[in-house]
Each structure stands twice: as C-alpha cells, then as structure tokens.
Amino acid sequence: MLKLANKLVFSKVRARFGGRLQYAFSGGAAISREVAEFIDGLGITVYEGYGLTETSPIATANRPGARRIGSIGKAIPGVDIVIDSDGKKTDKGYAEGEIVVFGHNVMQGYHRRPDDDAAVFCGRDFAPWGDRPKSADRGFRTGDMGYIDNEGFVFISGRIKEQYKLENGKYVVPTPLEETLKLSPFVLNAMVYGDNKPFNVALLVANVPAIREWASRDGISLPASEDAIVADPKVRELFKREIAEQASHWKGFESVGDFTLVSEDFTAENGMLTPSLKVKRRAVMERYGALIEALYKKDKGAR
CATH class of the missing domain: 3.30.300.30 (ANL, C-terminal domain)
Known part of the structure; x- marks a missing residue:
C-alpha cells in the first residue's frame, strides 16, 4: 500500500518541488503534528524551530540526530530555555508556563520603551527551582506557554495572554x-x-x-x-x-x-x-x- 501511495501520490508531490528535496524547515508559525507527519511521509524530513525578533531570532530548533515531531526542538548552542511555571505541571509532570529565553542573542531592549523593557526582561534569580541559566544574566519573556520534556525538547502550548x-x-x-x-x-x-x-x-x-x-x-x-x-x-x-x-x-x-x-x-x-x-x-x-x-x-x- 505504501509503495502504491508513493507511486501515485507522494512522488508527484516531490516532483512539484523539483524531485530532489530532502529537508524542509518550518518556523514563524506552528506546524501541526499531522502536517509534519504527512511531509515526513513524502520522504522529506521536516525540522521545526522557534524564535522571535527579540531573540535574533532563533532560540530552539530540531536538527539531525535531535528531532521530535510536535516539538520546537532543543535550545541552540549558547541559549538556555527556562520555564516560569508558577507550580503548574502538564499531565506528564513537566513544569508548564512561560517560555523564557536566556542568551547573548537576546536583544538589548526596545528603542526608548523602558516600560516595555521592564515587562519582558528578567534576571537569573527568577528561577527558584535551581535550574538557573548559564548563558546570560538577562532573560526574555516570550509570552508563549510551553514545557520542556526530560530530553530537553521544548513544546509550545499556546499564548499566555490567550488562555x-x-x-x-x-x-x-x-x-x-x-x-x-x-x-x-x-x-x-x-x-x-x-x-x-x-x-x-x-x-x-x-x-x-x-x-x-x-x-x-x-x-x-x-x-x-x-x-x-x-x-x-x-x-x-x-x-x-x-x-x-x-x-x-x-x-x-x-x-x-x-x-x-x-x-x-x-x-x-x-x-x-x-x-x-x-x-x-x-x-x-x-x-x-x-x-x-x-x-x-x-x-x-x-x-
């Protein structure tokens, strides 16, 4: 059945991309698990990443040897991701809360907007559970909710302000x-x-x-x-x-x-x-x- 689907459907889709496409990279908006699995089924490996303009922009990414569909990957080198959970946990026991990015990729600040700076920046000591970042003294609050599994993959749950x-x-x-x-x-x-x-x-x-x-x-x-x-x-x-x-x-x-x-x-x-x-x-x-x-x-x- 898979061979038939590959001949009748998947090969035609790959041909639309030139026939040699092996990898696809997704960012800017979440890609659903179903869509990612479909792209994988075409024989095209999809890697999803995450970041913001304020983080220059990439903060996490799936990559060869470290990929999990449904996640936005692990923190890139030089970046630490911390979850400000306020005690909230997922059904699997992972701390869930706001995603905070630490690293030298974090912006210096908004131009002449000190009130906005105060709202999004935080220091190392905000992480009382001891998992304090090593990469930089100042973190950026993304406004996104998420959690980190026991292998370091980051998952987004939604926007803080939308819950x-x-x-x-x-x-x-x-x-x-x-x-x-x-x-x-x-x-x-x-x-x-x-x-x-x-x-x-x-x-x-x-x-x-x-x-x-x-x-x-x-x-x-x-x-x-x-x-x-x-x-x-x-x-x-x-x-x-x-x-x-x-x-x-x-x-x-x-x-x-x-x-x-x-x-x-x-x-x-x-x-x-x-x-x-x-x-x-x-x-x-x-x-x-x-x-x-x-x-x-x-x-x-x-x-």
Whole structure:
C-alpha cells in the first residue's frame, strides 16, 4: 500500500518541488503534528524551530540526530530555555508556563520603551527551582506557554495572554484546539471561546466549496446562498461529526459545548487576522460577539 501511495501520490508531490528535496524547515508559525507527519511521509524530513525578533531570532530548533515531531526542538548552542511555571505541571509532570529565553542573542531592549523593557526582561534569580541559566544574566519573556520534556525538547502550548478560565476554574489554551479543528477539510478558520463561562463554544468559518462538494457527492440537497448553507441542519450535523472526530483526544474541560457557523473567512483585510495570520480575538468578538453569546442562552437540552 505504501509503495502504491508513493507511486501515485507522494512522488508527484516531490516532483512539484523539483524531485530532489530532502529537508524542509518550518518556523514563524506552528506546524501541526499531522502536517509534519504527512511531509515526513513524502520522504522529506521536516525540522521545526522557534524564535522571535527579540531573540535574533532563533532560540530552539530540531536538527539531525535531535528531532521530535510536535516539538520546537532543543535550545541552540549558547541559549538556555527556562520555564516560569508558577507550580503548574502538564499531565506528564513537566513544569508548564512561560517560555523564557536566556542568551547573548537576546536583544538589548526596545528603542526608548523602558516600560516595555521592564515587562519582558528578567534576571537569573527568577528561577527558584535551581535550574538557573548559564548563558546570560538577562532573560526574555516570550509570552508563549510551553514545557520542556526530560530530553530537553521544548513544546509550545499556546499564548499566555490567550488562555482563559472557565467557571469551574480550569484554564483553557484555545490556540491548539483551534488548530485541531482546522484539520477538518470543512473548516477554514476557528475561534474557541469560554472566558468565565460554563463551557467552551466555537465560531467556525465554513469551507463552503468543500461542503457543496460533499453534498453533491452524497446526493444531499442544499440551498443556494452561503449564509443559508451554514444555517442548514444537515450541515450542522456534518460539523457535529467533524468536531467530535477532531476533538476526540481533548480533555473533558476542553470540549466544545456548542458552535456557530459563518461563511466569511478571517483575513487580514477584514481585520480578523494579524499580518502573521493569527486570529485577532477582540476583533472577532466585536463582530460576532452576539452570535457567540447567543450560544450560552440556548436551552441546554437543545445542544
């Protein structure tokens, strides 16, 4: 089967890149495990790294002999990565918290912005558990959440400022959940919300062309307009199944209790995405807040 897939599919994809590509390097935004494994399956080894402008820019990287799919690799030589966990741990017992970068690659500071400098820089002594960095006296707080496994591989959980707390006290980091939902061929974009709420909800941008293709293939009749399509009960049932499939490995408190569909994608042009294609949550809430809040007002028995 693998030989057949290689002949019919993988070889054609490799040919699009010239036929000799052996390695791919990913940075700037997270690459999902599923995508990385697909690229690996093509016979192209993918290496993911991480860094910021403030860290000049690379801080960690996977490399030959030290690679783990799903991680951003280990700290590069001359750099120390420390997790400011405040006692928080992952299910496997790893300290989880803000990723702090120490090294001579860290910037000197923002130009004439002392208040911003004070917010992002910290000294060695902030790490009370004894794993203090050796590379430099000053660390840079990245604003990213993550953890380091027992082999030194760093994993990103999400953005500190994006996490929120449910009514039950559980903290939710929405970005990984959104990336998982977007693995569905019917979802162009997603925003998960639940700040101080009893459960999470999702605003999903429907891939209308893919939905029409699905309906045509299965002999399902749909209305003509995009707005009517996303409101169609048959389409909602499709999305219920997609959410259940994509979220099958989530923790219970991460599950989506309800969702709403829209047909207009998030873009930088309409103000829903940043130039680096990250969701602008405040802008999405300003535009779709009424739709999202309405999900909490529905009778729970109807969900």
